[in-house]
Amino acid sequence: MTGSGLASGGINANVWVVALAGAISFGVPLVLAALGEILAERSGVLNLGVEGMMLVGAVSAFLVADATGSPWLALLAAVAAAAALAAVHAFLCVTLRANQIVSGLALVIFGGGVARFVGSSVEGQPRGAEIDPIRIPGLADLPVIGRVAFQQDVLVYATVVVTALVALYIVRTRPGLALRAVGESPATADAAGIAVARVRYVHVIVGGAFAGAGAAYTMLVVVPSWNGAATTDGIGWIALALVVFASWRPWRALAGAVIFGFALRANFTLQAAGITAVPAEILSMLPYLLTIVVLIALAPTAVRRRAGAPSALGQAYVRDER
Amino acid sequence: MIIGSYEVLLEQRTDVRRASALVVPIASILGALVIAGVFLWLTGRPALSVYARLVRDGYGSWYSISDTLGQATPLILTGLAAAFAFRMNLYNIGGEGQLYAGAIGASWAGLAIAPHVSGPVAVLAVLLAGMVGGVLWILIPAIARAFLHTSEIVTTLLFNYVALFLMQYLIFGSSSFWRDPDSKNFPQGRPLPDVAHFPQLHFPRDVAGLDFPSGLTAIHLGLGVAVLAILAVWFLQQRTSFGFDMQVVGSSERAARYAGIPIKRTVIAVMLISGGLAGLAGAGEVGGRAYALDPNGLVLGLGYTGIVVAALSRYNPFAVGLVAVLLAGLRTGADALQGATGPLRVPVAIAFMLEGAILLAALGGEVFRRNRLVVRRIREAPA
Structure with a gap:
């Protein structure tokens, strides 16, 4: 999309500019949660409990925003709550070597139950705080790109920075x-003196914190009330x-999140464009x-071999005793 | 893990003691009650009284027991659906969506076929169509899993959302065949004709001590179907060559390949049967309880609770029946608590919280069934 497109397309083109800007915003929770999961899975721990951690994070964000009026405290609360739930998963899967898939599902059911339980009295109420977009001076007024990229809120920019940091962290x-x-290969890592359990704990818990941050964004920017x-x-x-789509790579997750963000927002976009056929x-x-x-088209048999999942994903590590 | 000069280890048991089969579930439930109790206490509710009321309203009278058995009916079927597939490491977590699809299929049969046939045939058509709905809903994930190794976990789950929106579309978003044409302002499902209603269990009103105001119970034909399904699953798993194939493919695909067992066909068959069982649950909800396709009246989370049922029963079909009744009681009790007054008024989500907590505790407990905790003094290694 270009500036001349905007000029000739008039209002209709504007709709697509807004749609692209919105897709970026809707993509933030996705990419944050995905980055967290990448960290956990790169350590070999599959955490299917993302949805549960996000619900707990979102309700924590809502309640703290309601009580304090501060979006930043709300963000902090969401991060802490989701990380705490992730710690349960780490304990079950790393220390107790429970089935990672079932533990993740348990996290979804328990997290969803807790969130709905503590949130039931505030259901449908508007949030007590939110994060507003900022205008980058000079750049915000550029045609198209200004609206898409330079009138977002500060967490959008933070997310890009965080993606870069996670990518650097993993590789460099x-x-x-x-x-x-x-x-x-946990056995090899163990032999090399790496504390396998500690690495897994840290990354599962940090992964949960990321999911919590994503949930806070959902609660403070995307969805106006706790539902x-x-x-x-x-x-x-x-x-x-x-x-999976991103082959466990941070930058690809960021790119994918915008595409999925676009799809998540399709309702608003087409409505705004006056298209009501669907x-x-x-x-x-x-x-x-x-x-x-996408999942089916990726046919993981091929992907897995080339740039795929960590080899020890989903497997508990037991050091051979004598 | 090393604490001071002691080493704490989990050591695999060579023998799994029978007693632990009972101790672990009981300890898990107690553990879950403590976890949920924390949240009750945090929200200013007397946990013990809440639990007492929960048990009383869930299992405490013939009336509540019949309600609980009604609630258990779909849970047995979604629990079997999950257990049957999970046993083979096929994680069908789309029971929720397959139940909706079953409800859509069953209500179609109830509306389109039932008026033209006799009672038993109508009911059979509703059941079959529910099963077909569930099977169709898992078809794509099953084929993708068998031929492309696409993880069935995420695909089956995502179809839950698609099914929910489809159901909403049929009733709220269109004037479909399923929508009651007389409901203009408040769209509702078209009611099924009486001939398609499942027979319900009647209690004679004059039986001493039984307090049934109407004589009607929530127990319907679906419970019988669920019990038959338990027996069928057990038979299939334990007494047929297909059950043997399942076991081999589930434990080692390589072994299955050497044994000449058709892996793809087995995977697809297991997943389709799993979907069909969840679809049956949807048929029961339409034919035995709601009598229409009703997105608002449908009990939500039956498919997800089925996963809890399956995991707690360690995929044993008979245990599925017991656990389903146990968890159904929680739901009956929670429903009643939601309507209570004062500090005993508790959101119905307590049932989900308890279910999740029981599952988490059981996962932890399972480890202690298979392993023992060993604490030993570390000897100084010779320098």
């Missing part, structure tokens, strides 16, 4: 090297699919169907 730092070693399980509406699951309920299916199509 010593702890990142240890992380990859633990995820690919029980419908607040996150499955974006935790889409984030899981995004990790019923709202059918449009609402779009992000989920798109995710399914």
Whole structure:
């Protein structure tokens, strides 16, 4: 899309500019949750509990925003709550070596139950604080790109920075090297003196914190009120699919998140564009169907071999005793 | 893990003691009650009284027991659906969506076929169509899993959302065949004709001590279907060559390949049966309880609770029946608590919180069933 397109297309082109800007915003929770899952999975721990952690994070953000009026305290609360739930998963899967898939599902059910329980008295109420967009001086007034990229809120920019940091961390730092070693071959990592359990704990918990941050963004920017399980509406699951889509790489997750963000917003976009031929309920299916199509099209048999999942993903590590 | 001069280890048990089969679940439930109790206490509610009321309203009278059995009916079927597939490491977590699809199929049969046939045939058509709905809903994930190794976990789950929106579209977003044409302002599902209603269990009103105001119970034909399904799943798993194939493919695909077992066909068959069982649950909800396709009246989370049922029963079909009744009681009790007054008024989500907590505790407990905790003094290694 170019500036001349905007000039000739008039209002209709504006709709697409807004749609692109919105897709970036809707993509933030997705990419944050996906980055967290990438960290956990790179250490070899599959955490299917993203949706549960996000619900707990979102309700914590709502309650703290309601009580303090501060979006930043709300963000902090969401991060802490989701990380705490992730710690339960780490304990079950790393220390107790429980089935990671079932533990993740338990996290979704327990997290969803807790969130709905503590949030039931505030369901439907508007949030007590939110994060407003800022205008980058000079750049915000550029045609098209100004609206798309330079009138977002500060967390959008932070997310890009965080993505870069996570990418650098995994590939270029010593702890990142240890992380990859633990995820690919825990026995080898152990023999090299890396504390396998500690690495896994840290990354699962930090991964949960990321999901919490994503949930806080959902609560403070995307969704105006706490709506029980419908607040996150499955974006935790889409984030899981995004990790596969991104082949466990941070930058690809960021790119994918914008595409999925676009699909998540399709309802608003087409409505704004005056297109009503497709019923709202059918449009609402779009992000989920798109995710399914992407997952199937990727045919992981081929992907897995080349740039795929960490080799030890989903496996508990037991050091051979004598 | 090393604490001071002691080393704490989990050591695999060579023998799994029978007693632990009972101790672990009980300890898990107690653990879950403590976890949920913290949240009750935090929200200013007397946990013990809440639990007492929960048990009383869930299992405490013939009336509540019949309600609980009604609630258990779909849970047995979604629990079997999950257990049957999970046993083979096929994680069908789309029971929720397959139940909706089953409800859509069953209500179609109830509306389109039932008026033209006799009672038993109508009911059978509703059941079959529900099963077909569930099977169709898992078809794509099953084929993708068998031929492309696409993770069935995420695909089956995502289809839950698609099913929910489809159901909403049929009733709220269009004037579909399922929508009651007389409901203009408040769209509702078209009511099923009486002939398609499942027979319900009647209690004679004059039986001493039984307090049934109407004589009607929530127990319907679906419970019988669920019990038959338990037996069928057990038979299939334990007494047929297909059950043997399942076991081999589930434990080692390589072994299955050497044994000449058709892996893809087995995977697809297991997933389709799993979807069909969840679809049956949807048929029961339409034919035995709601009598229409009703997105608002449908009990939500039956598919997800089925996962809890399956995991707690360690995929044993008979245990599925017991656990389903146990968790159904929580739901009956929670429903009643929601309507209570004062500090005992508790959001119905307590049932989900308890279910999740029980599952988490059981996962932890399972480890202690298979392993023992060993604490030993570390000897100084010779320098």
